[in-house]
Amino acid sequence: MNSFERLLEVVTRKGLRVRPVRDGEAMVQCPVHAPDNNPSVHVTYKSEDKRTLVCDMHDHSRAGMESVLRSLGLTSADLFDSPSGINGYATPASRRSHDPFEGMGLSTRTAHSVSSSVSVGHDADSAARPEPAVFHMPDPTLDINKATFSDRFRNVCGILRTAPGHGVIVAVCPVCGGKLTLLYSPWEQGTYLHCDNCDPADIAKELGCYDQAGQIRSRANRPSVAVIYDNDMGVDYRYEDDLVVHRNAAKQITQFGAGTRRRGKTGTQDEKARTHVLLYASIIHKAVENGHPVFLVEGEKDANALLAIGHYATTAPMGANGVGTLNPSEAQKTLAGGHVIAVVDKDRQGAIWRQKVSDLLDGYCSITYVQASGDAHDASDAILTNTGFEYMTDDGIETVTDSTDKSHGYELYDMATVRSEQVSWLWPQHVPAGKITILDGDPGVGKSTIAMDIAARVSTGQDWPDGTTGCESAEVLILSAEDSVSDTIKPRLQAAGADLTRIKALHELLDHEGKPVDQTMDILIPRLRTMLEQHRFKLVIIDVFMAYLGSSTDSHKDQDIRANVMSPLKQIAETYDCAFLLLRHLNKGQGSALYRGGGSIGISGAARSVMAAVPEASDGDWNLLGPVKLNIGIMPQSLRYRLTDVPEYGCARIEWGELTGTSIDDALSGRPQDDKHDDKPCSRQSQAEAFLEECFRVNAVSYPGDTRYIGMRxxxxxxxxxxxxxKNELSNARRRSKSVRYETANYHGDHWWIKPISEPHADDGPQTSPNDEDEPEF
Structure with missing residues (x-):
């Protein structure tokens, strides 16, 4: 009896109607959507795969299929003819025959029965749980007691005065004297460590292993885990299709071997062909055949941590983004018919990863989605902090995907279930955490020196210059296209009192062959994701922003800059809770500071905070740092500062002064604070005129009615x-502009504002317009 026949037998036994369609196909009365007088569950047998497909016509999603199966007392595994999946799913000949576990002194025990408290599938009420339910770990299925320890792990244990042991062990933290947890993994070739009170970097320093400590990303108020590698060069993750992913002690990740190639002569990004297999694929396949549950996680570090406590675990290459590089049929064969426990990281990328896993494995195996409990972020956090796991909840996100066309998928936020959060800040009312901030200013006003002062304060946690309390000390990444690291950036950081061990500067971007490539945003953005995956940067400084756009991005086109640059940066900032500080030069225009930043207004539009550094009109020695735009708070006062020479380091530092009521617009217009309201109507008009002139300069096109003119609808x-x-303000600005003579025209029903390509002076008298129609009334 095949799976199709077994399913129909269960349906009939439960008294549900079956309407045959043809051989191997039937419509079944739905056990969920009663009374379902017209059978709505479509059941199809795939003889070539020896499995049965089930589709609830009321609900095409995976959840709909699982609801039907639960009501019938079945699981996804029952849709296969063979208990271990599709018949003939032996280890592909293309996989190397060596055992990745060989040489580690490990043996595989026979399958343990899962304890009665463990639900590997979905129980009947899991979908209705209002709060996450505790997920009880299955019994370990690997005998880890024969694993050997490295010399470095033994040395670390010696320093901590604790005996080396298998699994998670506890010692006294050398920094704070509190509880320190350690876990040695032969697969990771390194020692995981965690303390609730201390930064892992500080612990690594005390152990004399800072240069060998590769850190797992952490977020504010969440646990942080580090790994001290056995080898100073880091670790190689070797896949059975000859792909090698290398993580070095400097926390840089590269990959080489099978499936890494360039997109073509004009391509700018590496392309990972969809030919890769899961980590430890043949071992995982054998575990599935033997009935062992398998953990599927978002990265090699998490997989190797689970292996170290006795659980089979696997991942796609390079973590969350690697699911798309897998050969679908190979991954499906590896896990077919098995019990998969998918551990979803607590971030936006984790939600995307979950959807990709569902698309890849639905119908091939039984999947239970879990996440780390409490403040833990991922599997490694949960293991080292002993918080464990809980069943996955959607946390306000509803994912809907059309079963026939994936391009129709969408996600909705249910505002009734979304958790309200307050805006968090690095510098209150100036630099929000996890968002984009812009700092504008002319050359020579000290923008870069201000940025280094901000970087120094983030690295040490010292108070901000306006007297507000400093943030928790954190790591900073600097990208500079204009200044030398050795003779400019480092001296400025030293003069500002920075903790240099917490600050990194980008040297080069490398391709898959290790050769330098251009540092432009199209190449940089995916690298930034990788860097933030491996480091705990809370601030990324890009100085100057325009230098990193590259020739393929038009900085003056709003759509181009938003879609290709600002939107991806916004997503990265939110996903990794990292603030981005982008430095720009001012343009040569006049009027409001909001329109003085270089490039499209879309750059300022995408940022949540825009600041500017300008000379103070009333004193040539002092400058102002003040707000231009702030979407998420109350605009603060401007802050006076000046550059002070520091002979010891051969550079200048920022000397901060007092707060002042003078705004950036006042300083740019040369108007003292006492006179700022004297010509308010004129000021508003001049700002509108400046905007219109800049808008024409950036966006005007050839007027189709007369090529002697340029203009805009x-x-x-x-x-x-x-x-x-x-509308009235812009119309008045057009009429009253003293620098540009705008005219009106009508072309095919569209009203235009135009001006001659060869601009006449405003005092030259009236000009002949190509269209004599009056301007439409606003």
Whole structure:
């Protein structure tokens, strides 16, 4: 009896109606959506795969299929003819025959029965749980007691005065004297360590292993785990398709071997072909055949941590983004018919990973989605902090994917279940955490020196210059296209009192062959994801931002800059809870500081905070650092500062002064604070005129009605204004502009504002317009 026949037998036994369609295909009365007088569950037998497909016509999602199976008392594994999956799923000949576990003194025991408290599948009420339920770990299935220890692990244990042991062991933290947990993994070739009170970097320093400590990313108020590697060069993760992923002691990740190639002569990014297999694929396949549960995680470090406590675990290459590089049929064969426990990281990338796993494995194996409990972020956190796991909840995100066309998938936030959070700050009311901040200023005003002062304060946690309490000390990444690391950046950091051990500067970007490539955003953005996966940067400084855009990105096109640069940066900032500080030069325009930043207004639009550094009008020795835009808080006062020479380091540092009521717009216009309201109507008009002139400079096109003119449709001008100016204000600015003579025209029903390509002076008298129609009334 095959799986199709068994399923129909269960349906009939439960008194549900079956309507045959043809051989191997039937419509079944739905056990969930009663009364279902017209049978709505489509059941199809795939003889070539020896499995049965089930589709609930009321609910095409995976959850719908699982609800039907639960109501019938079945699981996904019952949809296969063979208990271990599709018949004939032997280890592919293309996989290397060597055992990755060989030489580690480990043996595989016979399958343990899972304790009665463990649910590897979904129990009947799991979908209705209002709060996450505790997931009880299955019994270990690997005998780890024969694993050998490295010399470095023994040395670490010696320093900590604790005996080396298998699994998680406890010692006294050398920094705070509190509880320190350790876990040695022969697969990772390193020692995991965690303390609730201390930064792992500080612990590694005390152990004399800082240079060998590769750190797992952590977030604010969440546990942090580090790994001290046995080898100073790091670790190689070897896959059975000859792919090698290398993580070195400096926490850089590279890959080489099978499936890594360039996209073509004009390509700029590495392409990972969809030919890779899961980590330890043949061993995992044998575990599935023997009935062992298998953990599927988002990275090699998490997989190797689970192996070290006796559980079979695997991952796609390079973690969360690697699911798309897998050969689908190979991954499905490896896990077919098995019990998979998928550990989802607590971040946006984890939600995306979960959807990819579901798309890849639905119908091939039984999947239980879990996440680390409490403040723990991922599997390694959960193991080292002993918080354990809980069943996965959607946390307000509803994912819907069309079963026939994946391009129709979408995600909705249920506002009734989304958790409200307050904005967190690095520098209150200036630099928000996990968001984009812009710092504008002319050359020579000290933008880069201000950025180094901010970096220094983040690295040490010292108070901010306006007197607000400093943030928790954290790591900083600096990207500089203009200054030398050795003679400019480091001296400025030293002069600002930075903790240099917490600050990194990007040297080069490398391709898959280790050759340098251009440091442009199209190449840099995916590398930033990798860097933030491996480091705990809380601030990334890009100085200057425009230098990293590259020739393929038009910085003056709003759509181009938002879609290709600002949107990906925003996603990275939120995913990794990392603030981005982008430095820009001011343009040569006039008017409001909001429109003085270089490039498209979309750059400022995408940022949540925009600051500017400008000379103070009333005193040539002092400058102002002040807000230009702040979407998520109350605009603070400006702060006076000046550059002070530091002969010891051969550079300048920032000397901060007092707060002042003078705004950045006041300083740019040369108007003292006492006179700031004297010409308010004129100021608003001049700002509208400056915006219109800049908008034309960036966006004007050839007027189709007369090639002697350039212009813009009125509706496009209003779109670029984005509510900053009303229709009447812009119309008045067009009429009253003293520097540009704008004319009106009508082309095919569209109203245009135009000006001659050869601009006449405003005093030259009236000009002949290509269209004599009056401007439409606003």
């Amino acid at each position: 009125v509706q496009d001008v209003l779109k670029h204004a984005d509510g900053a100016y009303t």
